[in-house]
Amino acid sequence: MSRMQVFEGVKVAEFAWVAVGPQVGRTLAEHGATVLHIESHRRPDLLRLSSPFKDFEPGIDRSGLFAMLNTNKCSISLDLSKPKGKDIARKVIEWADIVTESFGPGTMKRLGLNYEEVKKIRPDIIYISTCMQGQYGPHASFRAYGMQLGALSGFPALVGRPDGEPMHPMAYTDWLAPWYLVTALIGAMLRRRKTGKGMYLDQAQYEAGVTFLAQGILDYTVNGRVMNRMANRDPYAAPHGAYPCQGEDRWCVITIFTDEEWEAFCQVLGNPEWTKDAKFATLLGRKRNEDELDRLVAEWTINYTAEEVTALMQATGIPASVVYTIEDVFNDPQLKHRQHFVYLDHPVIGRHAYHNEAIRFSKSPPDFWKAAPCLGEDNEQVYKEILGLTDAEIADLLAEGVITTDADLPEGLAL
Amino acid sequence: MRGKKEFEVMRNLSNREGGLLNSYRVLDLSNEKGLLCGKILGDFGADVIKIEPPGGDSARNIGPFYKDIAHPEKSLYWFALNTSKRGITLNIETADGREIFKRLVKTADFVIESFDPGYMDSLGLGYPALEQINPHMIMTSVSPFGSSGPYTHYKATDMVLWAMSGFMSTCGQTSEPPYRVSIPQSYLHGSLHAAMGSMIALYYRELTGEGQHVDISIQEANFFSTDWAMPMWDLNSINLRRSGAGGFVDRPTPPGPFWIRFIWPCKDGHVSLFLAGGAQAGLVKSSTQLVEMANSEGMAEYLKDYDWTTHDMSNTSQEERSQIEEAVIAFLRTKTKEELYDAALEKGMVLGSLSTIKDIMGSPQLAVREYFVEVQHPELGDTIIYPGAPVKLSEVPWRISRRPPLIGEHNEEIYEKELGFTKEELSRLKAAKVI
Numbered sequence: 149m150s151r152m153q154v155f156e157g158v159k160v161a162e163f164a165w166v167a168v169g170p171q172v173g174r175t176l177a178e179h180g181a182t183v184l185h186i187e188s189h190r191r192p193d194l195l196r197l198s199s200p201f202k203d204f205e206p207g208i209d210r211s212g213l214f215a216m217l218n219t220n221k222c223s224i225s226l227d228l229s230k231p232k233g234k235d236i237a238r239k240v241i242e243w244a245d246i247v248t249e250s251f252g253p254g255t256m257k258r259l260g261l262n263y264e265e266v267k268k269i270r271p272d273i274i275y276i277s278t279c280m281q282g283q284y285g286p287h288a289s290f291r292a293y294g295m296q297l298g299a300l301s302g303f304p305a306l307v308g309r310p311d312g313e314p315m316h317p318m319a320y321t322d323w324l325a326p327w328y329l330v331t332a333l334i335g336a337m338l339r340r341r342k343t344g345k346g347m348y349l350d351q352a353q354y355e356a357g358v359t360f361l362a363q364g365i366l367d368y369t370v371n372g373r374v375m376n377r378m379a380n381r382d383p384y385a386a387p388h389g390a391y392p393c394q395g396e397d398r399w400c401v402i403t404i405f406t407d408e409e410w411e412a413f414c415q416v417l418g419n420p421e422w423t424k425d426a427k428f429a430t431l432l433g434r435k436r437n438e439d440e441l442d443r444l445v446a447e448w449t450i451n452y453t454a455e456e457v458t459a460l461m462q463a464t465g466i467p468a469s470v471v472y473t474i475e476d477v478f479n480d481p482q483l484k485h486r487q488h489f490v491y492l493d494h495p496v497i498g499r500h501a502y503h504n505e506a507i508r509f510s511k512s513p514p515d516f517w518k519a520a521p522c523l524g525e526d527n528e529q530v531y532k533e534i535l536g537l538t539d540a541e542i543a544d545l546l547a548e549g550v551i552t553t554d555a556d557l558p559e560g561l562a563l
Numbered sequence: 564m565r566g567k568k569e570f571e572v573m574r575n576l577s578n579r580e581g582g583l584l585n586s587y588r589v590l591d592l593s594n595e596k597g598l599l600c601g602k603i604l605g606d607f608g609a610d611v612i613k614i615e616p617p618g619g620d621s622a623r624n625i626g627p628f629y630k631d632i633a634h635p636e637k638s639l640y641w642f643a644l645n646t647s648k649r650g651i652t653l654n655i656e657t658a659d660g661r662e663i664f665k666r667l668v669k670t671a672d673f674v675i676e677s678f679d680p681g682y683m684d685s686l687g688l689g690y691p692a693l694e695q696i697n698p699h700m701i702m703t704s705v706s707p708f709g710s711s712g713p714y715t716h717y718k719a720t721d722m723v724l725w726a727m728s729g730f731m732s733t734c735g736q737t738s739e740p741p742y743r744v745s746i747p748q749s750y751l752h753g754s755l756h757a758a759m760g761s762m763i764a765l766y767y768r769e770l771t772g773e774g775q776h777v778d779i780s781i782q783e784a785n786f787f788s789t790d791w792a793m794p795m796w797d798l799n800s801i802n803l804r805r806s807g808a809g810g811f812v813d814r815p816t817p818p819g820p821f822w823i824r825f826i827w828p829c830k831d832g833h834v835s836l837f838l839a840g841g842a843q844a845g846l847v848k849s850s851t852q853l854v855e856m857a858n859s860e861g862m863a864e865y866l867k868d869y870d871w872t873t874h875d876m877s878n879t880s881q882e883e884r885s886q887i888e889e890a891v892i893a894f895l896r897t898k899t900k901e902e903l904y905d906a907a908l909e910k911g912m913v914l915g916s917l918s919t920i921k922d923i924m925g926s927p928q929l930a931v932r933e934y935f936v937e938v939q940h941p942e943l944g945d946t947i948i949y950p951g952a953p954v955k956l957s958e959v960p961w962r963i964s965r966r967p968p969l970i971g972e973h974n975e976e977i978y979e980k981e982l983g984f985t986k987e988e989l990s991r992l993k994a995a996k997v998i
Contacts, residue, residue, distance in 0.1 A: 152770075152771075154763055154766050154767045154770070155766070167790075175759070175763075179763060194843070194845075197842060197843055198791070199791070199812065199813075200791060200794050200795045200798050200799055200801070200813070201798070202798045202799070203798075203799065204799060204813070204814060204815050204877075206842075206877065212791070212793075212794025212795070212797060212798040213790070213791045213794055215794065216793065216794055281928050281932075282928070282932050282955070284931070284932070285927075285928045285931040285932050286908075286927050286928055286931060287908055287926075287927070287928035288928070289908055289911075290907075290908055290915070291845065291849075291911045291912075291913065292835075292837070292907070292912075292913045292914065292915050293837060293913060294790075295825060295835055295837065295915075296835045296836075296837065296913060296914060296915030297915060298835070299826070299833075299834070299835030299915045299916065299917040299918065300835075300904075300915040300916060300917075300918050300923075301918070301923070302918050302919065302920055302922075302923050303744060304826060304833075304835065304917055305917060305918065305919045305920075306744050306745040306746055307734050307735075307742050307743075307744055307745070308734075308735065308742055309739070309742075312739075313807065313808050313826060313828075313833070314808075314826060314833055314917055315734055315735060315736075315742065315807060315808060315826065316734075316808075316810075316825055316826060316835065317730070317733070317734050317744055317788070318730070318733055318788060318789060318790040318791075318792070319790055320788065322790065323752075323787050323788040323790065324752075324755065324953075325953075327755045327756055327758070327759045328603070328755065328953035328954055329954055330759050330762070330763075331603060331607075331755075331758050331759045331762050332583070332607065332953075332954040332956060334759075334762040334763065334765065334766050335583035335584055335607055335762065336583070336956070337766065338765065338766065338769055339583060339958075339959070341769065345958060347956060347957050347958045347959070348956075348957035348958075349954050349955070349956060349957070350954070350955040350957070351953070351954045351955070352932065352934075352955075354928070354929070355929070355932065355934050355950075355951065355952065355953060356953040356954070358923060358929075358934075358950050359950045359953050360746070360748060360751050361746055361920060361923070361950070362643035362644070362949065362950050363627060363639055363640045363643045363746060364746050364920045365643075365920060365923070365924070365948065365949070365950055366627070366639040366642060366643050366947060366948070366949065367627040367639055367920075368920045368921060368924060369924065369947065369948040370627075370629055370630065370639060370945075370947060371627060371629075371630060371631060371639075373627070374919050374920055374921045375745065375746060375920055376745070376919075377742075377745045378745045379740070379742060379745075380722065380740065380742060380743055381745075382722070382747075383626060384625070384626070385720075388722065389740070390726070390731070390740035390741055390742075391740075392740070397737065399740055399741055401722050401723055401725075401726045401731070403720040403721075403722050403723060405720070462717055462718060465718055466718060467718040467719055467720040467723045468718075468723065469717075469719075469723045469726050469727050470726065470727070471726040471731050471732055471741050472726060472727050472728070472729045472731075472732060473729065473732045473796075473802040474729045474732070474789060474792050474793060474795065474796040474802055474803060475796055475800075475802050476729070477727075477728065477729040477786060477789075478796060478797070480727070481712075481713045481714070482708050482709075482712045482713055482714040482715075482780075482782065483782070483783070483786075485709075485711065485712035485713060486708075486709055486712060486780060486783060488783055488786070497798065500794075500797055500798060501793075501797045503786070503787060503793070504783070505756075505760075505783075506752075506753070506756045506779055506780055506781075506783035506784035506786075506787065507756055507757075507759070507760035507763070507777060507778070507779050508709065508710075508777075508778040508779075508780075509760070509763070509764060509767075509775060509776075509777055509778075510690070510775045510776040510777075510778075511764075511767060511771075511773060511775035512763065512764065512767040512775065558842070
């Protein structure tokens with residue numbers, strides 16, 4: 149696309165790995181920034197070791213999740229544990245406008261690449277640290293993954309039956325934190341344009357995550373109530389649940405909040421006797437008899453496909469839908485209309501799908517022009533053209549193992 | 564409570580001083596589908612004016628409520644989403660209302676709305692019309708499915724959007740229905756993406772001087788959260804199955820699918836633990852530490868010196884895995900979640916306690932970080948604790964600059980002092996249900 153990209157010319161040194169930091173870099177890269185994803189064959193980005201792998205075969209360039217989060221980026225392989233590796237890292241930082249990292253607190257300091265040191269190289273740098281619980285505090289050393297943090301952030305406690313076990317909603321905080329970070333980062337970038345000053349952004353993904361519990365936090369501190377999971381129920385609606393439909397493990401959701409919706413619902417069912425029972429006529433009545441109500445609704449839905457239930461409900465203005473599997477999502481006509489799935493050719497994985505944004509811009513849309521990089525794929529281009537190293541310098545760094553290659557992969561990861 | 568901050572409610576705007584976005588104005592027309600967007604921008608310092616229909620936004624009727632008093636000025640749901648905003652009432656369906664709105668648009672950098680697609684256009688207030696009035700203005704529209712497409716006018720609620728994003732299909736047991744998160748999340752995701760999109764558009768404006776229309780689909784925003792489930796289908800045509808307290812590692816047969824526990828019972832609740840090894844050194848260390856801890860108390864003896872580097876999820880048998888898990892559960896049941904979490908911090912274990920909201924409020928980490936914010940509500944004679952900053956900034960403050968507005972609280976400030984209406988005119992507008 150020849151349209152101007154918002155972040156064209158913006159340069160990002162992405163020391164960040166796994167999910168949150170790279171999603172920030174991905175948003176910037178999709179809007180034109182040059183993002184260098186920095187890793188090494190001795191210590192690749194951990195997400196490269198995470199399934200799902202293409203055809204179930206593990207491999208550092210076969211991870212679907214790594215690919216999903218690293219569109220449009222360049223990957224360089226650099227061993228930061230070596231002194232010359234740190235020198236190169238400083239060259240990268242000199243080049244960059246933005247530095248991101250997501251290591252445990254103290255790691256970048258041990259590498260001599262923390263904000264205070266980096267400010268000496270680039271006084272106006274915008275430096276982002278995102279980690280589980282923040283840069284300081286008694287739990288700052290917390291070393292876990294998105295799921296553990298999700299558990300700490302209160303979400304699994306809110307999923308499932310009240311009398312059943314809690315369940316993980318995936319790695320939930322990983323998909324809240326990055327959007328907040330981009331929002332703040334752009335504010336910092338605009339401020340720098342005006343003032344010439346940089347900034348340090350310290351994100352605790354725990355703190356970002358907990359914002360999505362706000363109403364529960366207020367309810368606890370004001371009313372002393374600890375919100376618990378309530379399956380699919382809602383205090384202000386009934387029926388409100390997931391109901392079984394025809395087919396294997398197929399479900400619909402029906403959510404009825406108003407009298408009008410309830411009346412329309414009864415009509416759709418053909419006004420069977422049970423719907424005329426006075427106890428179901430009011431919201432309070434339906435809430436008092438909700439177990440029976442849910443059972444009766446399920447006895448009706450089981451005779452139809454989820455698609456049929458949805459069509460019947462939506463036709464009369466009742467909010468209802470199929471519970472989509474991921475396969476259903478890929479086939480959804482609305483997402484096709486939004487062009488949600490962007491297909492790019494990855495050298496190892498082949499042609500595969502990337503998320504578009506949830507946002508459509510009338511004047512500054514993103515551009516998806518490159519699949520995620522293989523490890524070290526862009527070494528030559530970056531070391532020569534961006535950092536200005538000579539062929540001889542690069543050869544030396546390779547010989548010394550500062551620039552790593554496949555030969556440096558730890559046993560067990562070898563391709 | 565340790566680490567609390569108190570903020571005075573101030574009448575003037577000096578409390579936005581130094582904020583990241585303090586030179587920008589936001590007109591917030593949104594309902595529950597978009598409320599969080601204006602709050603995010605306002606807490607970062609923008610001058611956010613919440614515009615509600617006379618009598619107040621319908622979201623004020625959503626609970627929970629302050630001391631369970633269902634009242635539009637006491638909705639905790641409303642409070643949670645409307646900090647750092649001033650509030651005016653305005654009926655944009657009237658001719659006077661539309662004219663006033665257009666005057667305000669001239670002064671605005673952002674307009675946020677979450678009406679049904681087409682509604683603003685039907686009032687002559689869609690982006691093409693507003694662009695004529697203020698070509699620098701950014702209009703951000705949040706809707707269930709986006710502003711166009713076959714489902715644009717589908718009826719959607721939180722759970723419908725959760726279901727249509729694929730996320731709902733990932734939570735639960737196969738023997739039970741799929742589950743949503745019991746605090747509704749969909750509109751929050753849509754609103755958060757709206758804040759981000761608004762900022763990207765602002766940067767575009769910085770370069771070009773031009774505003775634009777920013778159109779968010781809540782369905783798409785939710786879909787991101789399905790995480791690795793998306794490439795699971797895309798790469799290998801596997802639909803991620805609900806797997807209860809653990810997860811299925813999909814493997815070709817042989818050896819076939821493999822379930823590992825993620826949520827483990829302990830003495831007083833649950834912990835989230837990733838017990839694994841193989842090529843990942845951090846996991847090997849974590850699992851080794853846990854077994855050592857159990858061994859030191861005479862438990863999980865058969866796992867003593869187990870080499871976690873050989874625990875390769877691509878070919879360990881389900882039988883072996885289940886045996887290991889049983890032994891570990893027996894140990895975990897002797898410890899509280901706090902004990903396990905403290906041990907995890909000390910030894911670097913991939914374990915987190917599964918917290919309730921009460922646990923979160925008592926977190927010593929959040930206290931030291933001064934995360935929670937106390938906001939005065941003089942109209943209630945009380946202070947209420949709110950979650951704090953999603954990102955800490957070094958040079959500029961993030962702050963809740965004012966408590967959520969009362970209905971029409973700033974009508975005088977905006978209409979009289981800023982727009983120059985007389986008291987008589989305002990009475991007339993009020994009687995005509997314009998404000």
